Each structure stands twice: as structure tokens, then as C-alpha cells.
Amino acid sequence: MTSSSSREVIVEADGGSRGNPGPAGYGAVVLDPVTGETLAEAAEYIGVATNNVAEYKGLVAGLKAARALFPDCTVHVRMDSKLVVEQMSGRWKIKHPDMKPLAAEAGRVFPAGRVRYEWIPRERNKHADRLANEAMDAGKQGRRWEPSASTAALDASAARNAAGPPPSGPPGDATAGAARARAALGSAPGARTAGATGSAKAPVSPTDSGYDAASGYDEGLFAAAFATEEALTASGDFEAEAAHPATAPSVPTAPGASAPDAPAPAPNASGASAPVVSASQGWSKGPDMGAPATFVLLRHGETALTPEKRFSGSGGSDPELSAAGLRQAEAVADALAARGTIQEIVSSPLTRCRQTAAAVAARLGLDVRVEQGLRETDFGAWEGLTFGEVRERHPEDLDAWLSSPKAAPTGGGESFATVARRVATTRDRLAAAYAGRTVLLVSHVTPIKTLVRLALGAPPESLFRMELSAASISAVAYYADGNASVRLLNDTSHLR
DSSP states (O other), rough: OOOOOTTTEEEEEEESOOOOOEEEEEEEEEEEETOOOOOEEEEEEEEOOOOHHHHHHHHHHHHHHHHHHOTTTTEEEEOOOOOHHHTTSSSOOOOTTTHHHHHHHHHHSGGGGGEEEOOOOOOHHHHHHHHHHHHHHHHTOOOOOOOOOHHHHHHHHHHHOOOOOOOOOTTTTTTTHHHHHHHHHHOSOOOOHHHHOOOOOOOOHHHHHHHHGGGGGGGGHHHHHHHHHHHOOSSSSSOOOOOOOHHHHHHHOOOOOOSSSSSSSSOOTOOOOOOOOOGGGGOOOOOOOSOOEEEEEEOOOOOOOTTTTTTTSSSOOOBBOHHHHHHHHHHHHHHHHTTTTTEEEEEEESSSHHHHHHHHHHHHHHHEOGGGGGOOOOOGOOOOTTTHHHHHHOOHHHHHHHOOOOOOOOOOOOOOHHHHHHHHHHHHHHHHHHHTOOEEEEEHHHHHHHHHHHTTTGGGGGGGOOOTTOOEEEEEETTTTTOOEEEEEOOOOOGH
């Protein structure tokens, strides 16, 4: 046998929370890197906690299990938590008070030079994920997880044997492998259930979510938007498989014009939109594309400029949320906590988005990553003006801006073509970084409408028919080959 001083082992760890925070558990497995043999397993129900706390506890348990086997080994940690991997690698700061002691505990198990961290997609972390779910199931029944009753190793082995070749093409490259995705989505009469191998989330009902008819819970809107997801997965979250175009429910949207930061939507940048997928292109067979990166798109709450419909971009006064906007941020935080699906939060750098994101992060126990690419358009000299005031002062510039995506606002602001390229680049980077995860993106009218339009492959004029209210929720899922599925648009039921 190889001596422990020269031996390397793989630790895969995961954690889950059914409610975030809610009943939680973790799982960890120590593997031989050459044979793939399971050397040790650990799992535990930990009571009420967040996803991130459970993930960190899984890491600690996996490291301790490896040390018990081979005290002088080196460890290759593989997890699908981008937060834990980046924080333990020293690339992201650890700000949340619940995370700091857990990260410090993990860092003490082995000297830093003997542990390296790698992020892996969720579908490659099935063994640890299954252990976490077994622990949560045991806790629900009032008992401890028992290794002798675990089938996680068998489930993981079967999944590896059944897996097809990995998809090619970067997220956002909508032409690469799209036929395989379409075929996979229509191949089986049934569908896989995320609850069997994914971190289980309880289905949301009006009672679970804390809303009822008296408080304005729109059950019809919610049910229509998520009917296909509920039929395809036991989790009831945003992460279900994409629906066949012929059976996908239409998402209701409010009629009328938008009340955005910007009075007009963003036209397309050249080459940025995805092709429209039709049923006639084929749905017969192909590999499962795996869990998508799901972007839950949250427009920030109101500022003083929002009800007045003034241009408010990234080049102006950077207003704070109004009292109404703060109430909206708290309401959306409660709604997202009730769903329990958000795993990461990414925000525009502008104050109104960061305040909205902070309200959600405090409720979910997550950190907020700031992403410059999610900022609103720079409207130049038009910042703070109404559409009518711009028409009076700069009529020719406004006409040019409305007629061409390459035209910039007066004073050197950003053209819509520039913004669309920025948003598409940001989309591709985030979809690759968060494959298999559900990420809350807190942003503005132009970036969110652009993401939805590009996902649909719709023409620029389609954006004029989209309502996007303050503190509204939309959702788009991105698969590994670049295919996208719009799941939700302008949900405001949490504000009623």
C-alpha cells in the first residue's frame, strides 16, 4: 500500500437545506483517486441551518474523515459550492459570521499546502449530495443516518455508468449542440426527479410560502408559471427540466408599458441572440444535458426616480431605495426564502441593487458578489430627466437613439449595442461559473430584458411588449450547450 505521507485522496462534500434556512444535513465521501473506491462516508442531520452552513459542515466532516484514514495525506477537495471553493481557496472574502468559524475549522484539519480545492458541477457531486439527502431524510424521521443503510455509493456508481459524453460548447453558444438538447428534452415520456439525487426542496404551496388569498397571493399566476416545473421535478423550484415548446405554459405578463429605469428597452447587439427552437427540428434522442445554471432575475426595488419614470442608469446620482423600495426588498426576500432554491447572489454594483440584494442575503444567510456587467446603461446627459424632458432638450439625439442600437445618449453614454454585448459576455461567464446552480441576479430593466430577449431569440421590438416592474422576479435556465429556457417573467405576487 502507498504510504500515507505520499498518498492523495479525493474528498467530495455537499450540504442541503430544505427551506434555506430549514432542516439541513451534509454528506461527504473520501475516494481513492486512482480506482474511485469509496474509502469512507460521513453524513449527519444538523437541524435548522442554511445551505452554506451545511456545505461547510460537509467539508469539515470530509476532511476529518480523510485525516482519520491517512493523517499525512494530501487532499483534493471537489465541491459544487462555488462559495465554499472560492472562499477556502482564498479568492473570495468570508464575510458572513456563520461561515467564518466553519471555514477556520476546515482550515485547521490539514496544513493549507496539503489541500487543494476544485469546483465541479452538481451532477458530478451526486455521491455526497445523496448522502446529504439521506441524512435529512433520517432527521425527518427522528433517527440518525446509518452507513449500513446508505445506497449513495451505488447510486453514484450507477449514475457514472449511465452518463453520456459531456456536452461541448460554452454557455451562450446557442448553435453548439442545440439539437442534442432538444432531443434530450423530448426523449422520455416521464422525467427525472431532482429530489432523488439533488438537494431536496419541499414544493411550495400558498400555506408554505406564507401567502394567502387575503394577503394577495396570486395562486393562478404562480401555478401557470411553474406548472411544467412541478410536473417534472419533486423539488418545485426553478431548476426543473425545460418543457417541450408545444406543452410549455405561457407565462402571464401584465399589459401595458413598462415602468423602468430606462423608458425604452434594449435592442439587440449583432450576433447576440439565440436561435428560436421549433418542435419540427427534432426531439427524438440525445444525452441528458444535466442541470442548468438557473438565473433568477430580480429587478431592484423602487427609488425616488422610479415612479417618475426618469432615466436612472449607471452614470447618474446612484439613488438609494425609497421607503417603498425597502419594503419591496423585504417582501421579495421573504418570498425567495419560502421557495428555498437560491444558492448564490450576484448583484449590480449600483446602490439600489446592492440594497435589494443585501435584504435577500440577510434573509438567506448568503454572501453577495458584485458583478460590474449587471449595471444599468449609462444614459449620459439624460440621467435624471424624464422622457419628455429629453424630447424637449435633445430631440435629434433621442430619435437617433430610438432608431439605432448603436446610437449613444447625449453626452457620451452607452449605446444599447454596447450594453447588450456586455450583458451577453456576463451571462456566459456566470453560466459557466454557476453550472447546475440557482443564482439570484439583482439588476436593472435593460440587463434583465436583454437576458430574456436573448434567451427567447426574439427580435428587438419584443422588448416593448414586456412589463418589468420594480422588485419583480423573472427566471431563465441555461444549459451546457447554450440552449436557454425562460421560466418566469415579471412575477410580482410577493408584493400584493
